[in-house]
Amino acid sequence: MSLLAVGTLAYDSIETVSERREDLLGGSATYFSLAASLFGAVSVVGVVGDDFLDRDTELLRSHGIDLEGLEVAAGKTFRWSGRYEADGNTRHTLATHLNVFEHFDPKVPGPQRSSRFVFLANAAPEIQAKALSQVLKPAFVMADTMNLWIDVARPALVDLLRRVDALILNDEEARMLTGERNLLRAASKALSLGPRHIVLKKGEHGAFLVGKGAHFALPAYPVEEVVDPTGAGDSFAGGFMGHLAAGGQVDAPALRRSMLHGTAAASFCVEGFGVERLARTSRAELDARCDELRAIVSV
């Protein structure tokens, strides 16, 4: 498996209606790589501060995650804090401290420059582009983004979209990017910006893959208790890209099966605070949930 992820490693403070947790290991690259590691080796490019705990480095390493591209800079690790409403989905960001991520200058180590599959987690599009430029000949590149970049860095984002194979975003971001309220139209319009595939994340309502001429829709795996939705989208991306990279082929059946694995990965993620449930998910558990989900949608 030849998979590279560029993104954040962070400490998150999370409040739900029932609980509050401080300084949990989080960040897009963390969730992504833990989910992707269920399929094989994954390399991370990111930056942490000198407060990043050995325990957390070890957790990632113990999942076979390659940290050669993880820079340790003087200063503090990226910190995010947020609060979820009782509906389990509405999220309020209370604080974002970029800390060492503010001057993140991604450096892809030599061996990882040959990566075939690349995930550019949510970051300023200039940073995403800078990382991508260091990869020699990727077979499949997926980028995430957020409303902030659509708003303040649209030209750079549009440039980036011409260079990626897939864009993953939530329904609100899709509407904001394209100005279309209807999700199908929004996805079609997003396709015209360059990517061959748009993955729409709809949280508890599942995910939708729109490609030129082919659609695939999948409901979420029904979870009895969403403990903490943080990281669900990046876990989805990790399951998706991990499965795709492990297979090596990019065609419609592989993409559909990757959606299934991404959905299952996200369902484990939300069952615990931070990465606590995801990090102890086995490949057998993931596969069992994929089978279950396949049965749930089969008609």
Place this chain on the structure above:
Amino acid sequence: MSLLAVGTLAYDSIETVSERREDLLGGSATYFSLAASLFGAVSVVGVVGDDFLDRDTELLRSHGIDLEGLEVAAGKTFRWSGRYEADGNTRHTLATHLNVFEHFDPKVPGPQRSSRFVFLANAAPEIQAKALSQVLKPAFVMADTMNLWIDVARPALVDLLRRVDALILNDEEARMLTGERNLLRAASKALSLGPRHIVLKKGEHGAFLVGKGAHFALPAYPVEEVVDPTGAGDSFAGGFMGHLAAGGQVDAPALRRSMLHGTAAASFCVEGFGVERLARTSRAELDARCDELRAIVSV
């Protein structure tokens, strides 16, 4: 096919962001029976006022809908008016005039008392129960309800639920009925009230069938433009019950295929104002959309 529907025939005034239409033919039994008529004969029990247009009676008859149980009472037909927000889903009821429906006393004609499949559209649970009591030996009964009855007539609703095979309701109603926020838990709790099957309608996010031990989830058919969502739920129920009644068998595969046909029927409904698109849908069009939806979800 042996299918009976008890519900309203109405005139609706509907405002969307782009258009306003007055006195459109509507009502739960209307949408339901038009959708169900794609599969065979369906009988309606309901009441209209003396202002109900011959044109509308003819429209229903021309679809093979049996109106022997349709009472014409002195007074005005049920009227509803509502407004949809730009998101296409948030609905504000502007006015409800029960008119002749206020004293509706359902009378199931002799031949229809032997109906095998019965749909009790949204109405006071006492009215639903009164209609159901006139059916001799139904094989499968599905009831709809709404927040009003959950609030003001819970004991009568709970009594009714012990007598039905399936309850169809939207996510908000499921939460209100059971006090559970999580939809899976809400559905499980609703099952404990009596029905063997709970059908959760999630609008643009699809539908979810929860039975004892078996779940089935289906996304909505992706529609490029939702013109008017009025009647989508009843069209879904009509496609579902029509397909089920036409097959005659009630087992897991039949229920899943019925969900598919209900979803397709609802997708046609929302593509026009009132019944205008649904009423001119052919069985071939419906089947084609079912095939398309099956392809969209196959993994």
